[in-house]
Amino acid sequence: KAGVTQTPRYLIKTRGQQVTLSCSPISGHRSVSWYQQTPGQGLQFLFEYFSETQRNKGNFPGRFSGRQFSNSRSEMNVSTLELGDSALYLCASSYLSGGRDTQYFGPGTRLTVL
Amino acid sequence: SQQGEEDPQALSIQEGENATMNCSYKTSINNLQWYRQNSGRGLVHLILIRSNEREKHSGRLRVTLDTSKKSSSLLITASRAADTASYFCATDVPYNTDKLIFGTGTRLQVFP
Numbered sequence: 592k593a594g595v596t597q598t599p600r601y602l603i604k605t606r607g608q609q610v611t612l613s614c615s616p617i618s619g620h621r622s623v624s625w626y627q628q629t630p631g632q633g634l635q636f637l638f639e640y641f642s643e644t645q646r647n648k649g650n651f652p653g654r655f656s657g658r659q660f661s662n663s664r665s666e667m668n669v670s671t672l673e674l675g676d677s678a679l680y681l682c683a684s685s686y687l688s689g690g691r692d693t694q695y696f697g698p699g700t701r702l703t704v705l
Numbered sequence: 706s707q708q709g710e711e712d713p714q715a716l717s718i719q720e721g722e723n724a725t726m727n728c729s730y731k732t733s734i735n736n737l738q739w740y741r742q743n744s745g746r747g748l749v750h751l752i753l754i755r756s757n758e759r760e761k762h763s764g765r766l767r768v769t770l771d772t773s774k775k776s777s778s779l780l781i782t783a784s785r786a787a788d789t790a791s792y793f794c795a796t797d798v799p800y801n802t803d804k805l806i807f808g809t810g811t812r813l814q815v816f817p
Contacts, residue, residue: 595747624805634793634807647804681747690797690805691735696747 616684709808728794
């Protein structure tokens, strides 16, 4: 099976812009979770989508949003970018929802906000 | 705040030595998972141990779980330079809609 893919791998944006990141899960997986990783805050849970519904949400402002399509592919969007949004954004897919199952991670999207 | 705290934050050893990393967490869990991350890349799942299990093995990896102390340890035996990575524990917290919460990580450096 193909692994989790994320596009793009690298992004450079300026403050105030918006960005959309994409994640394609492993075939057959219905859950996609998103995480933000920074040196200061570590790995922070953003949200989880399961069968096109947002099941969980972390403590992030409303500028961070996401969605999941019928083929389980997911996108996350960050509007009005701030310098502090610079991070590695990781998505992970699993068959079961939540933390009950092994998460398979993609390589991440490195976002730099200037 | 983080659910899991790994200890030590950083560990340096020689090839062939054993590496032990510890994870402490704050609340009851359904399961605890260990992941490895090579520099700036995605995470790779290592082991999942359920709350009713005490020990699990996978190759050179041994994980223990003590729910009374709310702690887990990951032992890597006969380490190799390729084991150099960051290691994270992650907990499935049952009454927080089952989301996976990651710890702060241990940075392991194995010198050849």
